[in-house]
Amino acid sequence: MLGQFENHISNHFPFLQGKKLLLAVSGGLDSMVLVHLFQQLNYEIVVLHCNFQLRGLESFEDQQFIQEYSNTNAIPFVFTQFDTEAFAADCKVSIQVAARELRYSWFYEQLAIQKGDFILTAHHADDNLETFLINLSRGTGLEGLTGIPAQNEKVIRPLLSFSRQQMEEYASVNKLKWREDSSNASDKYLRNKIRHHLVPLLKELNPNFISSFEKTQSFLSEAQELVDDAAIMVYQQVAREEGEDIYFDLVRLLQLPNYSSYLYQWLKEFGFTAWDDIYELVTSQSGKQVVAPYFRLIKDRDCLILSPLPSQENQQEFEIESVESKVKFPLNLVFSTVSKIGVASNSTIFVDQDKLVFPLTLRHWNEGDVFQPFGMEGKSKKVSKLFKDEKLSLIAKEKVWLLCSNNQVVWVVGIRQDERFKIDPNSKNLLKIECIE
Structure with a gap:
């Protein structure tokens, strides 16, 4: 030997x-x-x-x-x-x-x-x-x-x-x-x-059973290699990666005769075990999800989204003491006093500084949050309705931050400013707030 x-x-x-x-x-x-x-x-x-x-x-x-x-x-x-x-x-x-x-x-x-x-x-x-x-x-x-x-x-x-x-x-x-x-x-x-x-x-x-078994395992290993190669090739056609998230195109996936087999190959390394629930998720309504110890798979319209489970950060609130504060986490926010209104965008807003009550808070949205969308004076809207109008997935919603003053929404960051804090003809102190990626 x-x-x-x-x-x-x-x-x-x-x-x-x-x-x-x-x-x-x-x-x-x-x-x-x-x-x-x-x-x-x-x-x-x-x-x-x-x-x-x-x-x-x-x-x-x-x-x-x-x-x-x-x-x-x-x-x-x-x-x-x-x-x-x-x-x-x-x-x-x-x-x-x-x-x-x-x-x-x-x-x-x-x-x-x-x-x-x-x-x-x-x-x-x-x-x-x-x-x-x-x-x-x-x-x-x-x-x-x-x-x-x-x-x-x-x-x-x-x-x-x-x-x-x-x-x-x-x-x-x-x-x-x-x-x-x-x-x-x-x-x-x-x-x-x-x-x-x-x-x-x-x-x-079979006295030579061990030897025969080794040959069988060798053939099985070769078959597994073929399966792995096929899974990689199809993955490149069906999936796209965005940061920590993976989006599976259901239109393309459902064109495959053995789509459940591909899902198994792609997801097995993420700790999922409820395979029947995952296969049913493909035809479920949006918002349904299957959870593993550290990941979840969510149905969102024509996609399945694989994402890490939300961290404790989602429950945190961050205070901004004054306009001089340097905010780097969880968002990179820059506060600047200006003499006139510039071009506003999804990443830049202009507000009346005197209408703000410091410290401001930066937090994730909660069910029931309401704000007054810029341009809709006097009309309130649920933040969740805004998300629906914007067709945001559950994962995208969880990544949205709210900038608040005295529990009032100043800015659904990156999406919409609140009407109540806008600059008007009587405003004296103009403040520019930018979210820089």
């Missing part, structure tokens, strides 16, 4: 040569084989171990075993201990999810501390098969069937092409010792049920 492994590294991970590698080691068969293989190839390695404290004394015996092996073989050893159950309870996640989050967060910390280049884990072909079957049993898209990636940013999994049987044979020949995790014997977890019952049956039906 050593020769095969050396060739595998040379062919698929040649960039590891001369790098400092941090090896994630649990003490089990696969991770101990991983350490031994890189020892034989004379790489610079550091052993990392996470003690999740889930199996009482056994967890600490694993830690001691790895530490003794590292010391005996003069390998740098770094470990940490987690209260995994408490973390899982606090975050309301499963033990498995908690362990994964804790593990990889710590690995990346160590990557910086140890000045390492890559993190290596001991996932192997049998792990890959189990993951495939778990995803298949739960229902998944094509990407869920392509298995564990051999590389994910700084995380490398160099044993994915090798089976557990190959590692057992290697360990036997090299007289390696390892620790057996007692929880692996339990059928409490789905992965263990698959490992103990389903995988042996598949191997019994």
Whole structure:
């Protein structure tokens, strides 16, 4: 196996040569084989171990075993201990999810501390098969069937092409010792049920099942690459990006026979899970939306708009103490006293300074806000009605700021000035207010 492994590294991970590698080691068969293989190839390695404290004394015996092996073989050893159950309870996640989050967060910390280049884990072909079957049993898209990636940013999994049987044979020949995790014997977890019952049956039906499975995954990965390429090409025709927002043209989208598949490919990375709701959104009325943890998808006339969820900034108010104030955030506002009225525009207004009560406030609009549009003396209008007339999307509305004096709207910034603060024949102090992008 050593020769095969050396060739595998040379062919698929040649960039590891001369790098400092941090090896994630649990003490089990696969991770101990991983350490031994890189020892034989004379790489610079550091052993990392996470003690999740889930199996009482056994967890600490694993830690001691790895530490003794590292010391005996003069390998740098770094470990940490987690209260995994408490973390899982606090975050309301499963033990498995908690362990994964804790593990990889710590690995990346160590990557910086140890000045390492890559993190290596001991996932192997049998792990890959189990993951495939778990995803298949739960229902998944094509990407869920392509298995564990051999590389994910700084995380490398160099044993994915090798089976557990190959590692057992290697360990036997090299007289390696390892620790057996007692929880692996339990059928409490789905992965263990698959490992103990389903995988042996598949191997019994086809002794070369692992090899056949690897070929199937290779074909699936190629199919996924084709899907990704098609998604990119269609995205360029259907989507346009404006700042943090992405607009999907529904007229063009609905011309595609499999538009829902494209939506899935484009949106899956944003944390959406309510796919039926998203597909229905295409034909819903304007204003409907589907929300993910950090993003939302909104139907707006002939568009779907993908946007980050509003921040707390939307609830804030900013005070402007006087005309001498320099306002740079959240808008760049410039106040200038002038002797005569110039050309007004969406970004520039002229007001009677004596009609203003300082401090002015700058805030987002609220439902129920009313103002008197410039040129409509004595007539009030809801700000929301102005937005409707301007055909603003929900996202565009949320980005509008109101400049207010004593709770009265002076300016719907960038859209319309208020009549009550306009300059009249009796005005003595003229003030120019500009919003500069």
